[in-house]
Amino acid sequence: MxxxxxxxxxxxxxxxxxxxxxxxxxxxxxxxxxxxxxxxxxxxxxxxxxxxxxxxxxxxxxxxxxxxxxxxxxxxxxxxxxxxQMHELTEPSGTIRIRAQESFFLTRMLPFIQDYASRMPNVNVRVEHGAYPDILSGVLNHELDFGIVPQNPNRHELLFEPILEETIVFAASEPVTRQVQEAGAQALGDQLFISNGTSCLYHTSAADVLKQAGITVKDALELPSLEMIKQYVSCGKGFALVPEIAIRNEIQTGKLQVLSFAPEMKFTHGLIAHRNREHGPTAQGFRTALMDFYRSPIVSSPD
The missing domain is CATH 1.10.10.10 (Winged helix-like DNA-binding domain superfamily/Winged helix DNA-binding domain)
Structure with a gap:
């Protein structure tokens, strides 16, 4: 053959x-x-x-x-x-494929990509967005060089390197928040729960917290992007579980508020790669640059 x-x-x-x-x-x-x-x-x-x-x-x-x-x-x-290796490149070149959740890319990864692209113009970084299962599948099937996931998948085929800890919060508009404050967390049962869908780790984590709190949500809505979720919730339509950093501007302007009925939640985002993947110099350099970026004091400072 x-x-x-x-x-x-x-x-x-x-x-x-x-x-x-x-x-x-x-x-x-x-x-x-x-x-x-x-x-x-x-x-x-x-x-x-x-x-x-x-x-x-x-x-x-x-x-x-x-x-x-x-x-x-x-x-x-x-x-x-x-x-x-054979050409002993003096400057990295080639293509890097990496997949992350949209919320992580927009709030945490974009500055790194912009910096890396300016320093490594001959490297084509193909950033894709996907839900947690899509990221795992892409790395396991060797479609991707790397993935960034919000928790350690604990798979023996995968290497996981922690990047940063992320605070996750339930968010709602001021009227919905006031209703919860007055009537208790059970009032969320009549509100629309908004997420990226059941394959999203944020959705499953929120469902677990709501179940533990004895809250049965009657209706849910799946939206394709973080921005759509924020805009929809800002209009007084339901609530969502999102990274705290993603709604800082909305909190400052009063469009969104944090629902405090649940205990503090955190995800540890990390870089994953296939244990048997043969990474060339360009991919190895990309990994080093990414990890160094997130270890910097500015990025790794507490939320």
Whole structure:
């Protein structure tokens, strides 16, 4: 099998797996669509397994395709690391893929990315946002170089390096907060609970706290972004669990207030990487720069 496998076949497979479209994969690699089709057919013939299900409006990986994808990513990353080593780059270059929750990127990570990009113009940092399960999956399947998660996943396949501790608070508008102060926390049962959805760790953590407090919420709303959640709650529509740093401006202007019915909550955000991932000099340098950034007094100062 190894004699028949070529790098371009792996690249075509990865492009197809990520784009979920033969035409978009071809456009991404600068091929005609028939070339992608031929490459995938070659791979399927070589490995003796069907790798993709083809549909009129797209495709999805078969179970064999999902297994093959992990090795395809590892192959491509290994070759890129080898290329960096062989050329003994005097300046880092290449692509770093990292995924984090939107709230962490907006409140904690953006300054680092801006600083790093200005110092390392030849490194393409692809920052993606996703829920906690999406981040774990991306690192475990070797799609990503790194992930940032709000708690230690305690998986033997993953390395976890703590970055910073984050205070999490329940937030609501002034009218909703006043209602809770007057009627007690049980008043939240009639309010709309707003979050990024059940796959979000903030949602599950909030649900646990509410359950422990004996509060049964009758209705919930899923919104795709932190900004939408803040705006919706600011209008007096329900309450949400958010990073305290994310609503400091809203607290100062009176748009939002902290609900104090629950004990103080904290998450320990950290960087995760696959234990068996071969990181090249660029990825290793990125990791060092990121960890040094969060160890600085300005960033690591208490909230």
């Amino acid at each position: 190894i004699d028949a496998l070529e790098g371009r076949l792996f690249l075509a497979f990865i492009a197809l797996a990520e784009e979920k479209s033969f035409s978009r994969a071809a456009e991404r690699l600068g091929y005609v669509q028939s070339t992608i089709t031929t490459h995938i057919q070659q791979l399927e013939k070589i490995v003796g397994q069907k790798l993709v299900h083809r549909y009129p409006r797209g495709m999805e990986l078969t179970e064999a395709g999902k297994v093959f994808a992990q090795y395809a990513y590892r192959y491509v990353h290994l070759i890129r690391s080898l290329d960096e």
